[in-house]
Every structure is written in structure tokens, then in C-alpha cells.
Amino acid sequence: MGDFPILLTIVLAPVIGALVILFIPEKDERLIKITAAIATFVSLVLSVYAYLVYDKTAGGFQFTQDFVWVERFGINLSLGVDGMSLPLVLLTAIVIFTGVFASWDMHSRVKEFFIFLLVLVAGVFGVFVSRDLFWFYLFFEVAVLPMYILIGVWGSTRKEYAAMKLTLYLLVGSAFALIGIIALYVYAKAQLGFGTFDIMTLGTVEFDEAFQKFAFFLMMIGFGFLVPMWPLHTWSPDGHVAAPTAVSMLHAGVLMKLGGYGLIRAGVFLFPLGAKYWAPLIAVLCIVNVVYGARVAMVQKDLKFVIGYSSVSHMGYVLLGIASLNYMSLDGAVAQMFAHGIMTALFFALVGNVYHKAHTREIAAFGGLAHQMPRVASGFLIGGLASLGLPGLNNFVAEALIFLGSWQVEKVLFGWLHFRVLSILAIFGVVITAIYVLRVVQRVFFGPRNPKWDHLTDARGVEMVPIVILIGVLVLFGIFPSLLIDTINVGVGPLVAKISAAAEIGGVF
């Protein structure tokens, strides 16, 4: 394949798909869906190929391509993936491919829906493959805005409210990040003598301590909105709940990962000192995320809200991984992004399936659904088990690495709160997760047969595609984690080297 522009194709395939759909008559829904499936399949195949071909011994950015865009400001469309972004590209490809199948039963304004969906995913791909901060930001905005329309038009329950809330939160967040990026650019320009947005070049700049603290704070808030970090998180459950199935999958599965990825790439990598300074704050907030998110999930009445809050809780682990700032924890953070993406996509695909057929998501309305929908029940159970970190599934590996990593941290916050106490709280989150997951599984799927739901049909045909693929991925990477971790190691290695090279600095607390 030599010089074949893999990454560019990955990004453009959905765009081309959207363009083709533009010319398909509205009535021909099947063709539209098939086109979308093909477009995303191309991305998926190429992502898998890139994942397999990526040279782990060489490391660094590979499959690079550069297009000069605005020379004066040093903005280039430069693409490339390293061990950190590659799994996330793969994640995106898997989630969108399955997402298309999960929306196979969509029948209103199909054409527009798939066009927006594909544009959205192109933006997400773009974020993960750009090496240029400007494009990183640009792609990010491309990913956010279609979300507003997708939720506002095709959503359910308080969709206008949720769409508006989500968009505003994300835009506020991205505004912070933008300020950070611009400040970074200006500072680096003064140092380097030329302006550039290239991450690797920026990574060579020695930022002074005050600036690092300032810039990392901006990045932390900006991407913290996205992750979402407590207390900036309330957009996410509302958004999850209101969004249509495929959008929920993408949203929880991938969009939130942009935050974690951005925080690592544009935060920790560029400002290791700033990261060390602010890490205690992130650590404290992420524990709130984990424990509090899980607690809130425990008493929700709507199935999707449970999953929404579980995402808040699980993304807390990612933040914990970042806050711990060592090899294992950062590895775990990236792996957790991947694993959680797959897991939560599975959840939303299944809930979407149930909701589409039963027209309600209220937990209390169900019971004994395993009689009518055994496959959905099994899938949900496996998702739930992944969620509570069962070994043999991908999430366990990620969480274990995060915990192991955070366990190594010898910091003491506020002079009395040992970092390990935070780890313990986070690990306790696993117990709470088990409680709410099993509670939902039991109330919805177990129990006596409820004749009210006898008309529901089990997942079959195309509906099985997302379930099978997502579970397959969870199990594969769960049993053979080195398939995933070895790649991530390659990406995190240089980052860790940079962190340990940075001076030690007292934290904010």
C-alpha cells in the first residue's frame, strides 16, 4: 500500500459517503444506509489495517502526511497517528460502523440523519489523526456542531434542552481550549522564531513554569468539559439520554474520549510541569466523578440515564489515570478510553434496540425481558460485566492498569490526604458499579415473564451486527490485552519520558 494516504482516506471516506448520500433520493432509505455502511466500512478496514501495520519498534507518528495550508501562520494539515491515537482511531471506526447498523431502524429524515452522522464522525477521525493543533481544534468543532442538530431533531425526551445544553457546554469548553492553543502558539512563536501548530515541534519548546500552569489550566478546563470532569459533567447524561441511538454511541463512545485525548496530547504532553501542578485537582475531581457518578447512576429511573452517569463515573478513571502521571496509569487511561468506548457503545446499541421496540426506557416498566429478548439480555449483561470491570473483558485491564498506576503515586494532598486514599475510593467505585449495573440487569431482564412485552422481538439480522462486533472486541482485547497495550505503550512511552524529565513541582494542593 506504500504511499496510499491511509489516514486521509479514513477521514474522507465518511465525507464522501455523505456526499454520495446527498444524491440519493430521500425515499431510498435502504440505499442510504448501505452507502453509510460502506463508507464507514472503508474507514474501519483502513483503521484495522493501520493498526496492524503500525510499526511498534519504530514508534512515533506514522502514516504521516503534510499539506501546507496557511503557510504564514504555520498551519498545515498534517496527519499521523502514534500509539496513543491509533487505538482511538480504531475505536471510532468500530463505533461508527456499528452505529450505522444500530440505526438501521431509523425511518425519519434518514438522508439528513446519515449525512450529519458521517460529517460528525469525519470530524472525530480528524481530531485523532491531526498532528496540527489548529486542525485538531477545527475538526473538533466539526464534530460538535452536527451533534446539536442530530440531538435536536432526532432525539427524544427533552431533546431541545439537551441539545442546547450539550452544545453550549462543549463550545464553552472548546473556547477555553482555543485560548490555550492561541496562547501556546504565541508563546512558542516567540521562542522558536516562527509560528507553528505542529505538536511535535511545540513539544520541543521549553515553556516556563508560570506559563505551563496557566496553559495547562486552560486545557484542563477546556477538555475537562468534554471528558466530562465533575462538576462540568451535567451535559453528558442529558445528552446521552436525548440523543438517538447511533449518536449516543458516538457521543459516549468517542466524543468524550476527545476530551481525554486532548488533555493528554495538548495538556500533559506539552505542559508536563503544568500537569504536575494541577494533577491533584484533577485527582480530587475525578474521584468525585467516579464515586458520585456511580452513586447517582444507582438511583436513576431511566435506563439511559443509568448508562449516562456510568459514563461519567468511568471517565473518572481516565482522569485518574491522567492525574497519576505515570506509565501504567497513562497506559490505563488510554486503554480505558478505548474499552469504555466499546462498552458504552454496546450499551447504547442495546438500550436503543429495547427503546425502539418498547417505546419506553423506564426501568420499573420492565422485568423479565430475558424471556422475550435473550440475546439483548446477554449482550447487556456482558456490557454490564465489562462496565464493572470483569476480568476477561477489556475494561478490566484498563482499570487495573489505572489503579496499579495510581497506587504508585506517593503524593500527599492538602498535607493529609494521601493519593492512595483516592485510589482506594476509586477502586471502591468498582463495587458501586457492580451494584447499579446488576440492579439494572436484574430489574429489566430477570424475573418472571411479563406478558405485556410479549410483542417484543429479540435482536436479529442487522441488529446483531453491533452487538456481535462490540462484544467480540471487548473479549478479544480482554483476553489478549497486549494486543492493545503494546501499541499504547509505544505512544505513552515518550510522554512518560517527558514527564519524568520535567522538574518536580509541588501540586496545587
Added chain:
Amino acid sequence: MIGLKKRGDYAMVSPLVFWIVAGVTILAALAVVNLTNLIHSALWLVVAFIGVAITYLILEAEFLAAVQVIVYAGAIAILIVFGVMLTRRGDIRESNLFNNYRIFGGLVSLGLLATIVTMVTKTQWAISGAVVPANQVGLLAQNLLGQFVVPFEIAAVLLLVALVGAIIIAKEVRD
């Protein structure tokens, strides 16, 4: 105005002419604004347009002067009068009244004027002593069809669009 002397003579025109033309134009403009009869205003507008045309002549831009007379004093003024006629309602003598901004608007205008005048007088202009070329119309044509052909064509399209648009907007809508 036709048959004036050879090029360069306009510069010799007595300052008096300028003062008269300027005075008339300003008075006409004031009349446009201050009269309460819209028809009168329109007519005084024609006077002001012609005054401007003469000013162009003094500035040795006779092509523009001609265009000014034809387009403004001719076409636009007539259009406006038509507009007045078609929208007439009530007493024509009370058709052109002031609104609430009469005083405040006036003050702002005066302030604006003062500002501009200050700026104008404070600025040192790089006056060029060069002579106005002989064949102005030819030069204009060369420029318009050469260097500025794209704006020229766009202007043409704009006119066409404006024409069509005006027709469509003004057309009676049948229910």
C-alpha cells in the same frame, strides 16, 4: 456646459463659481431635508444633484458630470417622484415630517460634521501637481474594460439582479 474651452481651463474657473455652486447645493440639500412636502423635497433633490454635477465639472470630471445628470438628476429623481406618487396617502403638504430624532439627529450630524472637518483640516494631503490627462473618457474606458473589467461586469450583473429583484418585490402579489 458643452463647448467649454480646452483642457486645464477648469482650474482657472473663478473660486466664485465654486462658492456659488457649493452654496446652492447645500441650500438645496437643506431644503430636501427640511421641507414638509415630499414633492418639493424631490424637486430640490434634483437641484442638489445638478449642483454636484457642476462640482464634478469644476473638478474636470466631465464624464462623471454627464453621468450624474443622466442617472441622478434624470433617472433616480424620476424614480423617487414615482415612489412618492405611488405611496401617497393623506395630505401631501404634511407628507414629509420629522420623527423623534429631529434634535438628537441634528446634534449627531453636527458632531459628525465637526469631526470630519477637524480631521480634514488637520490632515496634510499629498497634493499632486500633475496635469489631468486630455482624453479622460478614453482612459476611463480603458480602465473599465481592462483592469476593472471584473467589477464592471459584476456591476452590470448587479444592476440586472436589482432590476429583476425590484420588479419581483414591487409586483402585486395575487392571492
Added chain:
Amino acid sequence: MITLNHYLILAAILFCIGFYGAIAKKNAVAVLMGIELMLNSVNINLVAFNRFLSPGEMTGQIFAIMVIVVAAAEVAVGLALVLNIYRQRLTTDVNDLDWLKW
């Protein structure tokens, strides 16, 4: 001797009068007239600058021509609008036209 400043000040006076008309009149047609006066004064500026600063080039005059073209279009469309509004609302009083506010 009539200098550039004289023309500029003349233009400024016309402009301010036109502006006053556009601001302070009730009738939409009168507003249009004010705008025409303003455009004319701008043209005077353009031509005067052309004459005094770079007599060899025609740029100023070409600009003026463009302005005249646009002004013509503007009057046509503007009057059409006024006509249409008059038909809908039976008024030409701009104070009644506050639909920009919701």
C-alpha cells in the same frame, strides 16, 4: 484658490445633511433621498481625491461610477421595498417598521 479641503468640507456638509435626513425623517422615501445625498457626497470626495492626489489615474472616478451603479440599484430595490411595504401596511412611516424586533 479652491483646495482639496474645500471639496472635502462641501462633501462633509452634504453628507451630514443627508445623514440628518436619513435619520430624522419619517417617510421612507425621504430616508432614501437622504441616503442618495450621502452617496453623492461620497462621490464628490472620490472625484476630488482623484483630481488632487492622482490626476493621472482614473481610479477615483471609476469608484464613483461603481457607487453610482450601486446607488441606482439601491434606489430601485429600495423603492420597490417601500412600495411593497406600503401595499402591505398602508404606511411609509419608518417608525412603524420595527419588525426586526421579535
Added chain:
Amino acid sequence: MINLAWLVPVLPAIAFVIIIFLTRRLQMVSALTSILAMAGSFIISLGIVFEVLAGPVTMDNPVELSARWLEVPGSVFIQAGVLIDPLSAVMLFVVTFIALLVMIYSIGYMKGEPGYSTFFAYLSLFSCSMLGLVVSNNYFQIFMFWELVGLCSYLLIGFYYHKDSASQANKKAFITNRYGDFGFMLGMFFLFLLFGTFNFRELAAVIPSYTNEALLTVVALLIFVGPIAKSAQFPLHVWLPDAMEGPTPVSALIHAATMVAAGVYLLARGFVLFESATTALIIIALIGGFSSIFAASIGLVQRDIKRILAFSTMSQLGYMVMAIGLGSITAGMFHLTTHAFFKALLFLGAGSVIHAVHTQDIFEMGGLSKKMKVTTWTFIIGSLALAGIFPLAGFWSKDEILLTAANAGEYFGIPILGPIFLILGLSVAFMTAFYMFRLIFVTFFGEEQPGSHAHESPAVMTVPLIILSVFAIFSGFIGTPFTPNGFAEWVYYGEPHHPHPNYGIMIMSTVVALAGIWLAWLIYGKRAISAEMLANRFSTIHRILYNKYYIDEIYLWLFDRVMLGIADACRWCDRKIVDGIADGFGDGIRAMGARMRFIQTGNMQNYALVIFVAVVIIALVLAVPVLGGI
């Protein structure tokens, strides 16, 4: 054979995959697939056992095979490994053997159940996890399989998911075990932090030289939290009785013979750690002993045949934990082995009974001995073994534990401990004998229930019973004080020390057990003493015992009030405070907009005026100063 050890867990896993994906509709094929795979594992295990017995593989010289499973350069290296020493060889044999018998038994027991194939798939998955746990060479792997057996337990308890009680029970089992795993995980991480490895052998090399005993004690106790939950020790025992909602073969395999014993196995496997933390060891012994008597006392008054057995299991597990806590992994593991045989036998016998009478309340049974001869006799053999009657298996292993208990004072250097544990052990032995024979007299010999259509179970169920009863009788002989080169020479920690026969303890335990049987006979066999009268006389105690000391109620209250209370508070906070602030921003801006609306008059002249005012101001501010002021 040892080099094939990795196949032992893999074969059932393959069976699981085959059943799930291929043979769900073909019930018998599924069952045979499971059984074949299990038989393969069993044969390999048998080979391993013989090789271990014959060869140079000892506790000090194990065989270890491993592959790289997960690595973060310079930080952590986790292996997928196999560690074969006599300890794991014994466990392999026990697990594969009982799993095989239980699977064969299930062919008959599960006949006609929907989800027949699924059941065998789950059993295979469980076998895979349990065997993986047994052969693990590091803490991390053992933890993973530890959770996986928990999952299988969850799935199998909830096999009758249409029953509300079953779906509640499996949730409870999983969550309770989660608390245990939480502690286990913390302990494991601590261990890694201190020593930088998870591998048992590497740890064994470095732990003894570690000096900070307080820290080691904390680590040991944290790890012990895992076994507390898994082996149903007080206070995390609440799940085990409820787990009896699962099909009976499951109870036999998972909740009696193997999975619940995993906790004991872990203690034995990681004994070097506990041994280095004496305080932890004492606490382990106390918890084991307490659980043992606690469960036995509850077992005295229960009515449900499976629950009685469940409390008995809990009590026996407490015995084993106590033995290990008192420093003898030999005794603990020996009892684990014999207990696995006779407790599986008892459960399968109970299954046979339930299969015949379709009830689990012993007072609704009665007189079954006439109709179910094989079941009755095998059940009695099992009970005798459990009660510890000479010369059955339970006698020898219990004897060894009591011996250990008697030596506890010496071992810890605290003389008072010896008598305490000995009395504890003897009282448990008494209660055990009593409740088992209460069960037997009521179930098999009481009056026949009118309209009972009980009948003997098919051969596929009774043959495993017979095989197990053979083991229940004879398996004890591998470890008697009179056996040369017996169990104590295989499985030991440090130096093998052959037990010397202590006839005093032997006689005491026999007398106590016989006394228990006699009392049961008086009350339930001969009915010389009225059970109702006793229950009324000691009604408070009876009620407390019958309600399992109200532990469940306390937990429920804690969960409802504390857990859910906090959760509700969090939700309220999320909606009202966090979201309130966020929405407040929005509302604030909106209100500001409402105030500012008057600026937007919609009047274009107004707008133009403002624009020009601004122009004037900007010109004055920006341009004029440049030109030299007004």
C-alpha cells in the same frame, strides 16, 4: 503430562465456546461436549497428580510455565502462567473429578429444563475459570479467575432467572463478592507496590526478608478480605445461603466443593505472606473459627435441605480457614479435599431428593429411605463423613484440624489460644453431627408424606453418588497419621511434618460427634424430646437462629438507608446544585437579555443613529489624536 497443564483450563473453555456458538439447540451434544472436555482435563490432571507423586516436583520445587500476558515497560510485567506443585495438583484432581461427576449427574438432573445447553456451557466456563485459578502462578491471574468463578457463580445462581428470588440471590452473591474482591485488589496492589511483582515464587523469595510487619499485616488482611467473601466467612457470608437458589448440581460443584474453597486455596497458596504477619494469622483463625460456629448454630434450626447444607459448608470452610490461620495448610487443604468429596455427595444426594419430591423443606419430606435406597445410603455415608465418624474421610481431616487447634498455643506462643480453638472445633463437630442427622432422620426416616410419588433417581444420577461415597469413605486414608508418605508429605509449608496420632483428640471428637447424632436421634428419630417444645422454650434463641442473626436485615437496612441515601443525596445535588448552577448561568444570561431587549428597538433609524454616534466617538478617540488633537 505437566507440560500439558495449560490445557486443563483451556479444554473446558473450548467446550464453552463450542456450545455457545454451535450446539445450543442440540442438548445432548452440548452435554457430551462439556463432559468430554472435562474428561480430557481430568485425565491430564490425573497424569499430573501421578507425575507429581512420583517425580521430583514438590512444594519447594514446583514446575512453572508462563507466557507474557501484559507488559508496561519498566513498570509491570504480568504473566499468564501455570504453576504445578502438589498443592495445585491436588486441587486440579479434586476440581476436575467433581466437575466431571457433577456434569454426568446433571445429564439426569437437568433433563427437560429449558436452557439445558446453556447450563452445560456455564458449567464448562466455570470449570475453566476454577482450573485457571488453581494453576495460576501469580496473584494477578488468580484474581482474574477469582472474579470469573464469581461470574459463573452469578450466572448459575441466576439460572432460573425467571424466579425473583434467584435473580435477587445472584445479584447479592456477586455484590458481596465484589466487596471481597475490593479488599483483595487493594491487598494485591499493596503487594505489588512493596515487592514489584505478582509472581508467587518471586514473592516467596522476598517476603520473608521484609521487615515491616505492620504493613505486611495490613496487606495480608486486605488479601484475606477476598477469601472472606469467596469462602463465605463472617461477615460476608450472607450470599451463600441465598446462592442455593441455583440448580442443585451447581450448589454441589460451586458452592460446596470447589469455588467456595478457592478462598482457602488462596490462603494456602499465598501462605508465605500470612505466615510473615502473625497478627493477621490470628485474625484469620479467629474469623474462621467464629464463622464455623456461627454457621453451625444457624444450621441447627433451618428447614430447607439445601440451606442446611449451605450453612454446613460455611461452617466447614470456617474450619479450613481456621486451620490455615493456625498455621497448617496441610490440615486446611486436607479437609478441603475430603470435604469436597462428601459435601458434593451430600448436595447431589439432596438434589436427588429434591428431584424426587419437588420441595426443599425437610418437614415436607419423610420416609424416603424406602423409596430411594441408593440416595439414602449414600447420603448417610456423606453425613457420617461430615460428622467425622471413624474411619470415614471427615474423621481424619477433622482430626488433623483439631490437632492443629490444640497446638495453636505453641504455634503463636499464646497458650490460651490452644484450648479456645480446640473447644471451638469440638463444639462445631457436635453441632455438625446434630444438624446432619436431624436432616437425615426427618427426611429419610420420618413418616411418609401422604400422596408422595417419590422414586429413585436414574442411574446417571445415582452412579456419581456411589462413586463419591466411595471417596467419602476412603479418601481420608491418604492423610491419616498412620499413612506413610501421605498428604502431609505432599502439601506443606516450610518443612513437611508428619502428624503424630493423638488418641485423646480422636476419642474426644468421636464422642462429641456421636453425642450429636444421639441427640438428633432423641429429638427427631425417637421423638423422645419434642422439637416444638424446645423451640418454644428457647423461642428467642430459636428466632434469632432461624433468622440467621438478622445479619441480612441489618445489611438490607444499611443498603437502603446508607447506600441509597447517599445516592439520593448525590442525585439531588446533581440536579439541584450542579445543574442548578449551570442552568442558573443560562437563566441569568437570559434575564440579562430580557433587560437589554429595549436597546433592540427594531427601528433602523435608531440603529443608524447609534452606529454614527459610535463612528463619531471612535473617530474622536482614535483618529484625532493621531492628527495632533482637536
